[in-house]
Amino acid sequence: MNTLIKKLAPLAAIAAVAFGAQAADYPVKDKPITIVVPFSAGGPTDRVARDLAEALRKPLGATVVVDNAAGAGGSIGANKVAKANNDGHTLLLHHIGMATMPTLVRNIPFKVDSDFEYLGMVNDVPMTLIGRPNLPANNFKELVGWIQQNKGKINLGNAGVGSASHLCGLLFQQAMGVEMTAVPYKGTGPAITDLIGGQIDLLCDQTTNTTSQIEGKKVKAFAVTTPKRLTTPALKDLPTMEEAGLKDFQVTIFHGLYAPKGTPADVQKKINDALKVALKDPDFNKKQEGLGAVVVTDRRVEQAEHKKFVAQELDKWSPVLKKAGVYAD
Known part of the structure; x- marks a missing residue:
């Protein structure tokens, strides 16, 4: 067993170097970054995604495009990203659906809390x-x-x-x-x-x-x-x-950015850093203000806080949806 470990050690080292180089070289030259929107073109989430794509191009140093994959309460597009290559070139922009899909969509083909990396929130609408x-x-x-x-x-x-x-x-x-x-x-x-x-x-x-x-x-x-x-x-x-007169009636539709599970940590950081720059972009802020949206400036732009917030929203909406007895599929 020790002999086998010794033989495999050099291969593991090579793999680690290659993995690190891949993360360091992100984004790959001439390879666009795709933001998947799980709703139709022209809708509110699509508009936010296209504004964000423009704001991310400079800090990421790459072409950023939007891909619409609508259907099943937003789960089709989300599943597309969950199953995508985790190299940071396929991202998901989703709204409050990240907190409602587990209740709305029966036999959902992924787990919201474990099949994605949470990259930071974008805005509140x-x-x-x-x-x-x-x-x-x-x-x-x-x-x-x-x-x-x-x-x-x-x-x-x-x-x-x-x-x-x-x-x-x-x-x-x-x-x-x-x-x-x-x-x-x-x-x-x-x-x-x-x-x-x-x-x-x-x-x-x-x-x-x-x-x-x-x-x-x-x-x-x-x-x-x-x-x-x-x-x-x-x-x-x-x-x-x-x-x-309707006490405790508050509904805000948030948008957040996600990557497939297993996306390298330093790639995640690069995207999060770029997102923070994009959220301060004057043109992006002007466009969001024109839509009536509020760009996130609090700690929810941090990855851990983003995930914590979505979990809280899931707890809020799950009983509402179960009581209504509705499903997206």
């Missing part, structure tokens, strides 16, 4: 509760009265099972104690189009999707889901859900 332009209510108090008068008749849209709007809608119904008819769409765009056209009554969606519609007065806005009011000009006059 508030949600807004909006209604069709001809809805009789003009503020949240009037909306509550209208909801009570129209039980069993209210259509609440969402961008599909597992989407941010679906999650917010579930929490809103539970907080109100009123069951509404869920109307799922294949994306936020069609849902907002039907809301503007009056085919559905309400929608709770990310500011990345709703701010321009509110600003253009194409929809009625009733509240935001953050602990404090927002400073975005089009949203600054909207009350929080808590101010409006």
